[in-house]
Amino acid sequence: MSMLAPEPMIEANFFVLEPDLEAVTGALARMEALHLEDAVPEGWTASPEWNELANRYSGLSLRLGEMRNELGCRPVAETEADGDLHPTQDWREIEARLVALEVRVQSWQRRLKETGQELQSLKLGESQVQLLLPLDVPVEDLRGLQYQTVMVGIMPAGNVPRVAAALFQIPFILIPLQSRKDQALVLAASSTDNAAILDRALKSAFFEPITLPPEALGRPAEALAALKRKAGEIQDRLNDLDRERQKLASELSPELNSLWRQAAADGRLAEAIRRFPRHGEVFLISGWVPATDVDRVRKAVESAAGHPVAIEVLKADPNRQSVPTLVRSPRWLQPFEELVTTFGISSYNELDPTLIVTVSFLIMYGMMFGDLGHGLLLLLTGLWLRHRKLQLGILVAAAGASGMLFGLLYGAAFGHQIMRAAWLRPLDGIWTILITAVAGGAVLLNIGFAMNLVNAWRSRDWPRLFLEKNGVVGIALYWTLLGGGLGVGFGILPARVLLVIPVLCALLWIHEPMANWIWHSPSAPMGEALVTGFFELFETVTGYASNSLSFIRLGAFAVAHEGLSSLVVSYSGGRWGWLVMLLGTVLVVGFEGVIVGIQALRLEYYEFFGRFFQGGGRPFVPLSLHTGGRHASLGVRA
Amino acid sequence: MSLFSYAAAQGYIRARLSRLLDRGTWARLLEATTPAELGPIIGRDGRIRLGILRGEVADAGSALARFLPHAAGELVAWYNRRFEIENLKTVLRAVHYGTDRSRALASLIPLRATRWRWEALVEAGSLSSVIDQIHGSPFARPLEHAMERYQQEQRLFYLEIAVDLFYFQKLVRLIESQSGQAAADARRFLGRWIAVQNLLWAYRYRIYGRMTPEEIINYTLHHAFAAGLDTVQRVALGSPLATEAERMGFRISPELSEVEGLTEIELQAERERYRYARAATGRPMFQLRGVLAYLWLLEAEVRDLTVIVEGKRTGLTGVEIGRRLVRAA
Numbered sequence: 001m002s003m004l005a006p007e008p009m010i011e012a013n014f015f016v017l018e019p020d021l022e023a024v025t026g027a028l029a030r031m032e033a034l035h036l037e038d039a040v041p042e043g044w045t046a047s048p049e050w051n052e053l054a055n056r057y058s059g060l061s062l063r064l065g066e067m068r069n070e071l072g073c074r075p076v077a078e079t080e081a082d083g084d085l086h087p088t089q090d091w092r093e094i095e096a097r098l099v100a101l102e103v104r105v106q107s108w109q110r111r112l113k114e115t116g117q118e119l120q121s122l123k124l125g126e127s128q129v130q131l132l133l134p135l136d137v138p139v140e141d142l143r144g145l146q147y148q149t150v151m152v153g154i155m156p157a158g159n160v161p162r163v164a165a166a167l168f169q170i171p172f173i174l175i176p177l178q179s180r181k182d183q184a185l186v187l188a189a190s191s192t193d194n195a196a197i198l199d200r201a202l203k204s205a206f207f208e209p210i211t212l213p214p215e216a217l218g219r220p221a222e223a224l225a226a227l228k229r230k231a232g233e234i235q236d237r238l239n240d241l242d243r244e245r246q247k248l249a250s251e252l253s254p255e256l257n258s259l260w261r262q263a264a265a266d267g268r269l270a271e272a273i274r275r276f277p278r279h280g281e282v283f284l285i286s287g288w289v290p291a292t293d294v295d296r297v298r299k300a301v302e303s304a305a306g307h308p309v310a311i312e313v314l315k316a317d318p319n320r321q322s323v324p325t326l327v328r329s330p331r332w333l334q335p336f337e338e339l340v341t342t343f344g345i346s347s348y349n350e351l352d353p354t355l356i357v358t359v360s361f362l363i364m365y366g367m368m369f370g371d372l373g374h375g376l377l378l379l380l381t382g383l384w385l386r387h388r389k390l391q392l393g394i395l396v397a398a399a400g401a402s403g404m405l406f407g408l409l410y411g412a413a414f415g416h417q418i419m420r421a422a423w424l425r426p427l428d429g430i431w432t433i434l435i436t437a438v439a440g441g442a443v444l445l446n447i448g449f450a451m452n453l454v455n456a457w458r459s460r461d462w463p464r465l466f467l468e469k470n471g472v473v474g475i476a477l478y479w480t481l482l483g484g485g486l487g488v489g490f491g492i493l494p495a496r497v498l499l500v501i502p503v504l505c506a507l508l509w510i511h512e513p514m515a516n517w518i519w520h521s522p523s524a525p526m527g528e529a530l531v532t533g534f535f536e537l538f539e540t541v542t543g544y545a546s547n548s549l550s551f552i553r554l555g556a557f558a559v560a561h562e563g564l565s566s567l568v569v570s571y572s573g574g575r576w577g578w579l580v581m582l583l584g585t586v587l588v589v590g591f592e593g594v595i596v597g598i599q600a601l602r603l604e605y606y607e608f609f610g611r612f613f614q615g616g617g618r619p620f621v622p623l624s625l626h627t628g629g630r631h632a633s634l635g636v637r638a
Numbered sequence: 639m640s641l642f643s644y645a646a647a648q649g650y651i652r653a654r655l656s657r658l659l660d661r662g663t664w665a666r667l668l669e670a671t672t673p674a675e676l677g678p679i680i681g682r683d684g685r686i687r688l689g690i691l692r693g694e695v696a697d698a699g700s701a702l703a704r705f706l707p708h709a710a711g712e713l714v715a716w717y718n719r720r721f722e723i724e725n726l727k728t729v730l731r732a733v734h735y736g737t738d739r740s741r742a743l744a745s746l747i748p749l750r751a752t753r754w755r756w757e758a759l760v761e762a763g764s765l766s767s768v769i770d771q772i773h774g775s776p777f778a779r780p781l782e783h784a785m786e787r788y789q790q791e792q793r794l795f796y797l798e799i800a801v802d803l804f805y806f807q808k809l810v811r812l813i814e815s816q817s818g819q820a821a822a823d824a825r826r827f828l829g830r831w832i833a834v835q836n837l838l839w840a841y842r843y844r845i846y847g848r849m850t851p852e853e854i855i856n857y858t859l860h861h862a863f864a865a866g867l868d869t870v871q872r873v874a875l876g877s878p879l880a881t882e883a884e885r886m887g888f889r890i891s892p893e894l895s896e897v898e899g900l901t902e903i904e905l906q907a908e909r910e911r912y913r914y915a916r917a918a919t920g921r922p923m924f925q926l927r928g929v930l931a932y933l934w935l936l937e938a939e940v941r942d943l944t945v946i947v948e949g950k951r952t953g954l955t956g957v958e959i960g961r962r963l964v965r966a967a
Contacts, residue, residue, distance in 0.1 A: 051740065058739075062767070156783045162855070162856055162860060163856065166851070166852040168855075168871060169851065204852065204853045208786050274740075528662065598645055598646040606649035
């Protein structure tokens with residue numbers, strides 16, 4: 001059950017004296033076994049000083065991160081900081097060392113910024129003067145016109161037509177002079193009377209006016225040459241500054257990285273402690289611990305603390321509390337978790353369906369895509385994706401392997417019948433494969449029913465367990481309709497067995513008022529409950545049939561896959577046969593590969609999950625000293 | 639191919655449609671006397687955390703976008719990014735006003751599929767630093783464009799409108815890039831929504847912001863289906879609300895002030911959206927409309943829950959709250 005059932009959780013409250021707070025929190029964070037909860041019992045207060053400290057560390061981390069980025073330091077893994085953590089004191093040293101580093105890079109930063117701005121302004125000036133080249137008048141004469149308002153500036157290129165539309169009330173000139181990336185250099189003009197309207201329209205389109213640099217003097221050609229000379233000089237200075245950056249980066253990186261790691265770890269600790277309420281000298285650390293870790297956690301906390309720590313452990317009450325879910329999946333199952341988490345995270349009371357979904361998904365996929373060759377191509381594609389660090393690769397590879405396995409059962413490779421089918425050829429045994437598909441579907445639905453019973457039992461949700469459509473009454477009806485129908489049809493069972501059907505239908509119809517009568521569970525008024533109950537009953541009965549028959553597609557796709565592959569083979573003779581084979585295989589693997597994946601997913605989500613899975617849980621995210629922590633090793637869905 | 643993609647989406651939706659709250663639950667929610675009673679009615683522990691519910695809508699949107707064919711998937715994924723924008727605006731406000739970090743974090747919608755580290759964004763010391771951190775995202779450039787104006791006037795409006803305009807302009811382009819039935823569905827569901835938003839923006843700028851015509855035009859969409867540039871120009875020049883509302887198919891009582899009229903249009907539009915969505919879920923759903931309809935129903939549910947929670951907090955009666963619900967129609 002451990003792969004299906006979430007880890008039992010214990011609510012743990014640690015009453016810690018202030019002098020031990022950092023050591024105990026540090027020990028808990030290193031263990032990564034406590035999911036923190038915010039609890040503020042009456043009379044306890046928040047700790048503003050820790051709030052301030054957390055903000056201080058986040059500021060330090062930000063400054064360190066910015067400096068690392070500016071210097072182009074190589075990214076480093078957020079590994080654990082060395083030594084003990086003392087957030088109340090560590091910041092002083094980090095701050096002092098950071099300030100010393102900032103002083104070392106300050107002059108370089110200032111020069112880089114100023115030089116960059118200088119170059120940018122010159123480049124803009126260059127583009128403006130370039131446009132004036134056809135004019136043979138000195139640039140300075142164009143400044144200060146009397147009857148016209150002329151503005152030159154840059155704005156988002158997409159806003160140029162918007163400004164034109166906004167100026168619909170006045171005569172105006174709007175000329176986009178040049179476009180670079182998503183910015184446009186624009187010249188706008190109107191009469192001086194309408195200057196205010198022009199100004200408002202331009203400003204509201206995020207227009208930034210630019211003025212010609214003072215270096216731009218004389219006729220446009222002369223001004224441009226002067227600007228280019230100046231730009232060349234500035235570029236040389238920028239190159240020198242980049243060399244200086246590389247030198248600084250190699251000198252400062254080790255210290256910067258170490259400080260950054262330290263600030264991040266201290267910050268996480270302060271961030272956690274900020275959430276703990278206090279009562280005088282005592283702090284309350286509250287959260288969830290996996291039951292199997294309680295003793296380990298208790299020992300670690302006691303050995304980290306210099307004073308006694310009162311530890312209160314309480315059994316989780318999932319009907320009253322929102323308990324986080326931790327499923328310790330084995331490593332091999334983790335790549336498949338997304339099949340379930342895309343739909344939702346199982347809640348504490350629910351069984352985790354990942355194992356069953358993985359197995360059933362792969363069987364369904366292989367059944368629809370059974371071919372040794374096509375499966376092999378998919379397997380290789382999956383391995384390649386995995387090599388490119390894509391988690392999806394493992395799912396694709398496993399689906400390919402399943403396709404290969406079914407290819408052996410069907411005796412097919414690339415549409416050729418290369419050996420005797422270990423089971424059958426879908427085209428030769430259409431009825432067998434269709435019936436097998438429906439039977440397999442019935443098995444999966446019944447696993448879903450069973451899981452619903454367990455989930456309802458775990459939640460102590462008696463109406464759901466006994467009376468509802470996926471509960472005992474519903475399952476009995478499903479089996480009477482399916483098994484009883486077949487039994488009577490084949491003469492194995494007497495027809496009077498079917499008399500139980502109306503009784504079960506009646507129970508399903510009145511399940512809501514009945515649950516209200518027996519367990520006082522909430523119910524709509526009697527009339528409304530009976531009307532909705534009737535329609536629900538109708539939907540349930542038709543649903544049983546349609547849900548089971550829905551799995552027929554598994555067989556139908558298996559037949560279609562073989563048919564399509566044979567078609568490709570039949571056209572692959574002659575001179576261009578290899579091309580037909582190549583394109584056909586790409587089509588079958590690419591097109592059908594995706595389709596059967598979607599079909600299998602649909603059957604999982606609608607037909608299977610619909611029986612039992614709510615997916616409204618929240619993941620167990622333990623207190624940790626670094627982002628993500630060692631969640632993977634704990635099998636946590638985060 | 640698209641039929642098969644929609645099959646997975648339909649599987650997901652059909653499995654989840656039955657989880658929408660039923661009439662009995664809504665009745666019990668309206669009958670509750672205090673906000674504390676609401677959580678258990680919908681099967682949640684403690685009080686209803688609206689942010690979490692909105693996060694669940696966002697999660698559903700991103701899960702569905704992954705099932706859909708390329709063009710439709712891109713549209714739904716972009717439509718879903720409105721939650722990210724909402725969070726981004728919360729961050730901008732928090733940094734601008736220097737809001738307490740924990741309060742700002744609590745106001746964010748928890749998004750499972752997100753590209754940014756929200757904690758770090760909230761902690762950014764300045765808005766320039768926020769923009770630096772989202773560098774490379776499509777919203778960074780519009781924000782950079784508006785930054786100069788923000789720095790001059792210290793008004794967040796410019797940053798917010800820059801992001802909104804960028805988001806809606808791209809949404810319009812994506813709707814227009816759809817083909818076949820998906821194009822019709824996208825126009826009917828999203829096109830109508832965008833048009834109403836644009837109309838409301840134009841009037842809000844005129845009524846609350848007292849903006850000039852050129853500003854109104856620059857801060858609204860020019861391509862917005864039934865309420866594009868022509869409509870916005872008329873609004874900018876003083877066209878009465880009732881006239882433009884009627885053009886869009888809304889009827890507002892002449893006794894209502896313009897401010898009340900805007901609220902009324904908003905409610906009528908929400909109810910119309912809800913009706914479309916309900917009708918669409920009753921039909922075969924192997925189309926984009928099924929996905930959009932489901933997302934709208936989810937969002938309408940959260941919207942109505944918000945109204946109920948807020949209504950209970952302010953002491954409104956069940957009947958008064960009921961009048962403000964989308965599902966009352």
